[in-house]
Amino acid sequence: MQMQSKKFLILSVLFVTFLGGCKKKQQKSDVDKKSKVHKKMKRGQKDQSVDAFDLDQDSMKSFALDDQLTRHESSSKAAQSSSENPIFSWENLNAEESKHQFKTLYFGFDKDDLAPSEHAALSVDIAEAKKMIKKGKLIVIEGHACHSAGSAIYNLALSERRARYVAQKFAEEGIDASNIKIAPRGQEMPVRKGGSRAEQWVNRRVEIYAIDAQ
Structure with missing residues (x-):
């Protein structure tokens, strides 16, 4: 009877120790998952804020084209004005x-x-x-x-x-x-x-x- 009591006591201690170890592993696993999700969210937020300042390829082409058109229009206006009274190069020696x-x-x-x-x-x-x-x-x-x-x-x-x-x-x-x-x-x-x-x-x-x- 004494032997059975000792065996039961040893088994109980081992069972409690096993449950404690599993719980710690589960807690650590949950912490790791939360950490990964948090890091992923932070990266996603950073990428989104950077993208807000980026122009896509079409926008860049449109911007460059608008700039070229503006310069062309300015040149055309200047040429039209100059045709009325062209710039004169002369040396006013006298x-x-x-x-x-x-x-x-x-x-x-x-x-x-x-x-x-x-x-x-x-x-x-x-x-x-x-x-x-x-x-x-x-x-x-x-x-x-x-x-x-x-x-x-x-x-x-x-x-x-x-x-x-x-x-x-x-x-x-x-x-x-x-x-x-x-x-x-x-x-x-x-x-x-x-x-x-x-x-x-x-x-x-x-x-x-x-x-x-x-």
Whole structure:
């Protein structure tokens, strides 16, 4: 009877130990599964947020095409504008003699139109241009910019817009476009070198010349 009791006690201890080991393994397995699911979810969330900033292949092609079209349209507009008053390349070696009675027109900072205070000078220039054309002269409208701000390319474009503005005013007063040439100079021919923006006001100008027609 004593032997049976000992055997029963040993079996009970072994059974309890076995159950404890199984429970630990199951808990560890559950933790591993949760960890894997958590990592998978984190990777999925990260990938989704990155993809939100990616353009697909079609979008990239469309973006590139839109950019090309925009540049083409800009080039077409520039070409159309230039055909009316093509840019004129000339050396004003006799600049002072070619000025005649023309007045220099001054522009505000980063402006491509004249302030009302310059309209009287513009009227003088229009009258002088008509007189010179009757003498067989060609009118050159030379645009300039200051160098207190902006790149050389930007200021070249700005000087061209200023010259074209004056050319348009001439055309509105009956001067044929064939008698007008545009010569943008950008910031390369300043009246005043250096100085502050305010001090460079004399560089923001349009000068007009009458030369022999070629």
